[in-house]
Amino acid sequence: MSTYDIVLLDIEGTTTPISFVRDVLFPYVANNAKAFLEQRWEDPEMQKHMRAIAVQANKDVEACIPEAIPIALDSLADPQSAEAKRRVLANIDWQMKADRKIGALKGLQGYMWRFGYEAGQLKGVMYPDAVGAIKKWVQNERKVYIYSSGSVEAQKLIFGYSDHGDLLRYISGHYDTKIGSKLESSSYTTIAGDIGVSPEHILFVSDNIKEILAADKAGMQTMVSVRPGNVPIDTKYEYPKSTNFTEIPL
Numbered sequence: 001m002s003t004y005d006i007v008l009l010d011i012e013g014t015t016t017p018i019s020f021v022r023d024v025l026f027p028y029v030a031n032n033a034k035a036f037l038e039q040r041w042e043d044p045e046m047q048k049h050m051r052a053i054a055v056q057a058n059k060d061v062e063a064c065i066p067e068a069i070p071i072a073l074d075s076l077a078d079p080q081s082a083e084a085k086r087r088v089l090a091n092i093d094w095q096m097k098a099d100r101k102i103g104a105l106k107g108l109q110g111y112m113w114r115f116g117y118e119a120g121q122l123k124g125v126m127y128p129d130a131v132g133a134i135k136k137w138v139q140n141e142r143k144v145y146i147y148s149s150g151s152v153e154a155q156k157l158i159f160g161y162s163d164h165g166d167l168l169r170y171i172s173g174h175y176d177t178k179i180g181s182k183l184e185s186s187s188y189t190t191i192a193g194d195i196g197v198s199p200e201h202i203l204f205v206s207d208n209i210k211e212i213l214a215a216d217k218a219g220m221q222t223m224v225s226v227r228p229g230n231v232p233i234d235t236k237y238e239y240p241k242s243t244n245f246t247e248i249p250l
């Protein structure tokens with residue numbers, strides 16, 4: 001490995017256990033959706049998310065999706081409507097069980113997570129060695145950026161409310177899939193251009209071999225993150241690997 005000036009980090013499976021979303025964030029929504037509907041029904045932002053869920057639900061009914069439950073838009077304005085609450089909750093429930101990646105559901109999840117982080121009920125889980133390395137990189141005048149398929153807003157919550165305190169000041173910038181798919185080498189070229197360095201000065205760390213291949217194709221240096229629970233990497237790939245960020249030359 002040659003020297004690098006910039007570190008570009010994936011989150012899940014790299015700085016954070018791959019199980020964090022499945023074991024912490026999704027259960028938070030499943031366990032708290034009912035209380036949110038009861039307590040925050042009239043909150044304008046909550047209303048906005050529920051309207052989006054209702055619009056989607058009615059589209060799903062039209063598309064004859066068997067689990068879809070229609071929600072009358074005007075029923076949402078009624079704070080007493082137990083029926084509307086039941087329908088919204090049932091919609092959230094089946095969409096989450098089906099692991100749907102639908103904008104309306106993501107919007108509500110993001111709203112609930114922000115509340116959970118701000119209330120101290122959620123903390124972004126970080127591997128301690130990743131936190132140590134991030135701090136050291138910054139001390140050594142390297143810059144650390146994040147590239148994750150989670151939205152920039154969700155990334156900022158994980159780092160801002162981490163179990164190691166607020167880490168946002170160590171992060172120079174965030175990218176999500178708005179810049180392009182993590183599997184396309186052009187996304188890594190675009191990120192290098194946006195940061196303003198040529199790709200070979202960037203070290204990209206990720207657990208996903210397809211992302212490593214794409215970053216390598218764009219000319220970045222790469223490091224495969226091997227962590228408990230990650231998908232094992234085929235031994236035919238000869239990219240540098242680390243099970244712990246302390247193994248990465250800082």
Ligand SMILES: [Mg+2]
Pocket residue numbers: 010011012013014206207208
């Ligand atoms: Mg990952």
